[in-house]
Amino acid sequence: MQDSPSHELHEAAAPVPWLRRWWRRQTPGRQDRYAMLAPLAAVLLFLAAIISAFWYLRLEEIDREQEAVRRDVEYGQQRLRLRLLERQEQLMRLARDVSNKDVDAEDFVGRAETLVTQYPELQALAWIDERRRLKAAYAGPSVPTAQQRLPGDLLRSGETEATYSLVRDLQQPVYSQPSRNGDAVPLLQLHVPLADQARFAGVILGEYSIDSLLRYGVPAEVSARYAVSLLDGKGRLLAGQSLPPRGPASALLAWATPQANEFEVPVSPVGNGLVLRAQAYRTSLGVVGSGLFWLVGTLSAMTAWMLIGNWRHTRRRMQAQQALIAETNFRRAMENSMLTGMRALDMHGRITYVNPAFCQMTGWSEAQLVGRTAPFPYWPEEDSEQLAARLDDELNGRTLPGGFQVRVKRRDGSLFDARMYVSPLIDPKGHQTGWMTSMTDITEPNRIREQLQASHERFTTVLEALDASVSVAPLGSEELLFANKLYRLWFGQHTVGHLQMVAQAGVPDTPRSDESLDEVDSFVGLPTGQLTAAQSENAEIFVPELGKWLEVRSRYLNWVDGRLAQMVIATDITPRRHAEEQSAAQAERAQSASRLITMGEMASSVAHELNQPLTAINNYCNGLVSRIKAGQIKQDDLLLALDKTARQAQRAGQIIQRIRSFVRRSEPNRAPSDVAAMVAEAVELADIELRRRNVRLSHYVAAQLPKLLVDPILIEQVLVNLLKNAAESIDNAHRTTAQRSVELRAILREVDEQAVVEFSVVDSGKGLAPEVMDRLYEAFFSTKAEGMGIGLNLCRTIVESHQGRMQAENIYNGADVVGCRFSFWIPVSGAISSAANKDAGVPA
Structure with a gap:
């Protein structure tokens, strides 16, 4: 049963609805791209089809031409090969006749002349015997004289000698191409061997002109259609012509014009040493043409x-x-998402536009506001007249660039503060069509501003009530950024006081430059983080203008405008300085009293020490008086007695002078002092008390100790006090005579990587109890009934004023205490600050 026409039409139209549905599913942008790309693709495909057709036809033509070239070249190669074989047969017959001795030299010349004349490619024939010597030779008229061979000549060195040896070894004809020198005509040689009863008897050498061989061997119809040439084994041109290479224009069109058809084949029986090449002439313009x-x-x-x-x-x-x-969409989204309310009025004051933020602020919708005229529903009733005047100013162009602040009523009746900015609304043609108003809720900023103002007032009140002067000034400028009440009371409104305190305190500041005239911070652009993060610097200065001692503290900070500034806080410490001076005077008096007490405790020992020289003086004087009265003294005895009396008096004077210098009250006087001298003075003073208590004293001072920058009287006071306490400790311990000893040492050592001179006093007493060790340096604490408790406290104060340290420790022998060791050290470096040079308030 055949299909009906309607069914066939339905099948033919079936793809159309499917294509239409696919087309409708695409986006408009993609549909436009397809609509534009489809014709372009069709044109490109059509052009590609035309190019492919031309290219295919051209390739077919090239194939036919290539086949024709190959066929003609093979035909020419066969003709050339037959011609060479015929000449080879003729030379072999001549060689056979020569080997059979049917031809002598004269006959050889005749037959050679016949062959050369009959065949134009043959240029010369030569008979060479087994000794490489020419017996006979003939050359055509075209052979140059320099290339002709004469009977009796030997083979030319390097020309045919190798081929001659090869023929002798193979006993077969051999073709060769001798090397050319200069402009010599290229030749092709054939060596045919001669035999004399199976013995090599030389060769018949035939020389071909390659040019003549090409001219007469290649058919004329081949030479007419192609550029025919003969090449050697290395591709060098021997005869014929070769088409020139393409120029730049042809190279540009190489994609459309293939190379010229050519074909080459080796010429046999010569072998690979001779190549026949044919290049077809270009007769077609190709595709591009x-x-x-x-x-x-x-x-x-x-x-x-x-x-x-x-x-x-x-x-x-x-x-x-x-x-x-x-x-x-972006502008609409921006308008809808911004927190600033936008309202547009026409030239008559009618609302034409409100954004969602405006509606959200007032609580009224866009439909309820657009088209309304004054009074607007968001105007408070009490401010209606003022707002109406503002609106009249807006419509007449009398607006403030900085905007104005109003109160706005929400729909629920609550009020909020707003700031409004008005600007003209211009259409694309440059005509004004209305007014654009932006409204910002500033209720919260106003509240924060009020809080900040109140906080600033409280902060200012606190700063004004401080008992310290506070000032802030930028670096390198004479501008005063801030000054509290006390600063203004001391120095006024100028920055002179600030700069004076900075200079006296030795705080680094940047010198004022010319840039400061323009109020430009010279530190702008520099990394000031390290300055602002640094610790504050303290110093104590005296201001003569005020007659006050001030403690100055300064630090760097970033001011509110970004400039690097310096804050100086000055506190009046004049009462404290007076108290310190009084404390220093009391300490000075306490030290003098301590030395007097020490001498008082040593009074009996000093009296005993002075009694000896005074008694000796009395005895010497009484003896002198008795002997003078009796007239029994000589002059020499008198002088000897007077000399002894003077020495005893001098000894008593030295004892008294040393005691006077020890107990004399004087100002502190630090100077480079010799350690050995200080130790000797202290030993002489303390030795009186130690001998009274029957205590041996041994002392050791290391050699070449450096001088110390100290007050020698104060150091001697510490040593005498420690030696006296050691003697009392031994006496209270009731040690035997062999155990009653005190050792004083002064050595150089290192403490915390610093060179120091250490003084140590070691006794053999009972040591110190733990409860005494804890309160050893406490003021007015003493283990002696008559002690005042200021000796060790003053000793430690003196040592620490010299930047030293003092310590005490018991000496153990197993579980028993066998003595005590007091030691202190003074640094050697001499790097004692100026404040320390003032004895830190501890006088001598």
């Missing part, structure tokens, strides 16, 4: 260019539409 091709290509390119231009124009139009839509 076809006018139809260029016409079709030009039309296709113009069509494609117009389609591409139309597509790019459509694409730019779509991009502009999309950008416009995106810009509109």
Whole structure:
């Protein structure tokens, strides 16, 4: 049963609905791209089909030409081969006759002349015997004289000698191509061997002109159609012509114009040493040279260019539409999401536009506001007249650039503060169509501003009530950024006091430069983080203008405008300085009293020490008086007695002078002092008490100790006090005579990587109890009934004023205490600060 026509039409139209449905599913942008790309693809496909057709036809033509070239070259090669074989047979017959001795030298020349004359490719024939010597030779008229061979000549060195040896070894004809020198004509040589009863008897050498061989061997019809040439084994041209290489223009069209058809084949029986090549002349312009091709290509390119231009124009139009839509959506989204209320009025004061933020602020919807005129529903009743005047100013162009602040009423009746900015609304033609008003809720900023103002007032009140002067000034400038009440009371409103305190305190500051005249911070752009993060610097200065001692503290900070500034806080410490001076005077008096007490405790020992020289003086004087009265003294005895009396008096004077210098009250006087001298003075003073208590004293001072920057009287006071306490400790321990000893040492050592001189006093007493060790340096604490408790406290104060340290420790022998060791050290470096040089308030 055959299908009906309606069924066939339905099947033919079936793809159309499917294609239509697929087309409708695409986006408009993709539909435009397909609509533009489809014609462009059709044009490109048409152009590709035309190019392919031309290319296919051209390839067919090239194949036919290549086949014709190959066939003609093989034909020419066969003709050339037959010609060479005929000449080879003739030379072999001549060689056979020569080997049979049927031909002598004269006959050889005759027959050679016949062959050369009859066959133009033969240029010369030569008979060479087994000794490489020419017996006979003939050359044609075209052979140059320099290349002709004469009977009796030997083979030319390097020319045919190798081939001659090869023929002798193979006993077969051999072709060769001798090397050319200069402009010599290329030749082809044939060596035919001669035999004399199976013995090698030389060769018959035939020389061919390769040019003549090409001219007469290759058929004329082949030479007419092709550029025929003979090449050697290395591809060098021997004879014939070769087509020139393509120029730049041909190279540019190489994609459409294939290379010239050529074919080459080796010439036998010569072998690979001679190659016959034929190159077909170019008779066709190819695909590129076809006018139809260029016409079709030009039309296709113009069509494609117009389609591409139309597509790019459509694409730019779509991009502009999309950008416009995106810009509109962006502006609408920005207006809807911004927190600033926007309101547009026409020239008559009617609301034409409000954004969602404006509606959210007032509580009224867009439908309820658009089209309304004054008075507006968000105006408070009590401010209606003021707002109406503001609106009249807006409509007449009398607006403030900085805006104005108003109160706005919400729909629920609550009020909030708002700031409004008004600007003219200009259309694209440059005409004003209304006024645009932006409204910002400033209720919270106003509250924060009020709190900040109140906080600033409280902060200012606190700073004004401080008993310290506070000032802030930028570096390198004489501008005073801040000054509290006390600073203004001391120095006024100028920055002179600030700079004076900075200079006296030795705080680094940047010198004022010319840039400061323009109020430019010279530290702008520099990394000031390290300055602002640094610790504050303290110093004590005296201001003569005020007659006050001030403690100055300064630090760097970033001011509110970003400039690097310096804050100086000055506190009046004049009462404290007076108290310190009084404390220093009391300490000085306490030290003098301590030395007097020490001498008082040693009074009996000093009296006993002075009694000896005074008794000796009395005895010497009484003896002198008795002997003078009796007239029994000589002059020498008198002088000896007077000399002894003077020495005893001098000894008593030294004892008294040493005691006076020890207990004398004087100002502290630090100077480079010799350690050995200080130890000797202290030993002489303390030795009186130690001998009274029957205590042995041994002392050791290391050699070459450096001098110390100290007050020697104070150091001697510490040593005497420690030696006296050691003697009392031994006496209270009731040690035997062998155990009653005190050792004093002064050595150089290192403490915390610092060189110091250590003084140590070691006794053999009972040591110190733990409860005594804890309160050893406490003022007015003493283990002696008559002690005042200021000796060790003053000793430690003296040592620490010299930047030293003092310590005490018991000496153990197993579990028993066998003595005590007091030690202190003074640094050697001499790097004692100026404040320490003032004895830190501890006088001598």
